[in-house]
Amino acid sequence: MRTRLPAPWLLVLPALLVALWHFAVDLRWVTEGLIPSPAQVLRSWYTWIFGSTTAMLSPYSGTWLDNVVYSSRRVLQGFGLAALAAIPLGLLIGWSRLASRVIDPTIQLLRPVPITAWLPFAIAVFGIYDASALFLIGLGAFYPIVVNTTHGVRDTNLLLLRAARMLGAGNGTVLAKVIFPSALPSIFTGLRLGIGIAWTAVIVAEMIAVKSGLGYVLWDAYYVGRMDICVATMFSVGLLGFISDRLIVWAARFLLRWRTLEAHG
Amino acid sequence: MIEIRGVHKQFAKGERRVVALQDIDLTVAEREFVAILGPSGCGKSTLLNMVAGFDQPTRGSVKVAGEEIAAPAPGRGVVFQEPALFPWLTVMDNVVFGPKTLGQSAASYRARAAQIIEQIGLSGFEASYPAELSGGMRQRVGIARVLILEPKVLLMDEPFGSLDAQTRTLMQELLLALWERHQQTVLFVTHDIEEAILLADRVCVMTARPGCIKKSIEVRMPRPRSIESTTSPEFNTLRRAVLDLIREESVRAAMETERA
């Protein structure tokens, strides 16, 4: 078994990196005014979160939570749609040879097209609205979920399928009670990859296709020379991505308890 | 009960063809316990899979209770060489998978499940997952989930092959006791001569690939049997006879390989 590192050791590398950053700015290793110092970022971030919205008339005072909510809602919706489409489709492709022949080649052909390349198409079709963002996020998250679900289904132990049939299971029962639980670990791998891509996609989409959210703030702040806000946004996205990934890992741990037992047994 | 007539089985993978079974004829009477003994790769699992309905013969027919077999059915319980339990289900849920799937009422199968779990000596482990059990315990669950459906026919493919000698003996005695109570028609695959003689009414010895049934030997030892039966003179005579058959067969197989 792995031993857990005591908490202080976990903080050593981040502390060193922040120190390096601080001194790089403080001792002018980088051109002055190009990169904000850690302290400056922290101050701006604080104002962005807790500042008053009415008094200062700045877009970077007290608007943080709104933007976090915009982005998170888009990620959640896009990712949810992707999962709702990709899991059943992956089960079908993995299970039916016909479905695999008909659907899989198309998915494999479309998959290499980066979601950034879909941007003009999305804006042309959906306009500068939420639908554009949801389309890009959903599409990006769709691929890893469908591919991993298919893979999980195909990996189902033949012996378990035979056992289920011998115990009286028909197609529906085999799918719901054997193939699905057996593919669940792979499905969760797909979901984790998918949520990562969803956060990438939401930033790209908000930079260009909509006028709100963290991606929009990031690009806008860059244009008006607020690098401190850019960095604060980067940290925010990183934090949100990390939290959503942890949530999926916890859900997986809860639903796949039988598997952690296996790993220790 | 089980009628196997002129069964051939050929596996084809591209250009390569493997004849696994050739001209198998075997009849198992109702309530008879037949053991199939043969070297590794002679097609024992292939034969059992066809009776189970997992696979179809290339030629010939397999009938159970007068009906041609097309698909697996709960009337023919299979115990696999590996336990093949559902790892995401607890012992109890594994055992009641069959009755639940067949739409029986929980009230009717709960009591039976508890009773069978007690019979196989796993009381107290109802809520454990397969990963928390020993190999022998898993194998017992594999038997229990089949027994709860009270199948007329039991098909067992080296069910104790992966167990140590001590656990295996325990499992053999358990199976003897269960069979003496329920009297199913059993087709039991093994490559352990003593196991075959101890358990079966009749031992069929198969030849090396392509497998066919070389000879079948009646085991006329009194029942109920136990592990003590293996020390009787009758048992020894039978073991000698089976051993001779197998030795003859392996010599023939070796000579054929030389010639080829």
Ligand SMILES: Nc1ncnc2c1ncn2[C@@H]1O[C@H](COP(=O)(O)OP(=O)(O)OP(=O)(O)O)[C@@H](O)[C@H]1O
């Ligand atoms: N799906 C398959 N495709 C191709 N060949 C197969 C297949 N299944 C079995 N065979 C071949 O058929 C022969 C018989 O296999 P089978 O599994 O029935 O042997 P067995 O008697 O059960 O052996 P063991 O005692 O080792 O389990 C083997 O030579 C094997 O290579």
Ligand SMILES: [Mg+2]
């Ligand atoms: Mg075998």
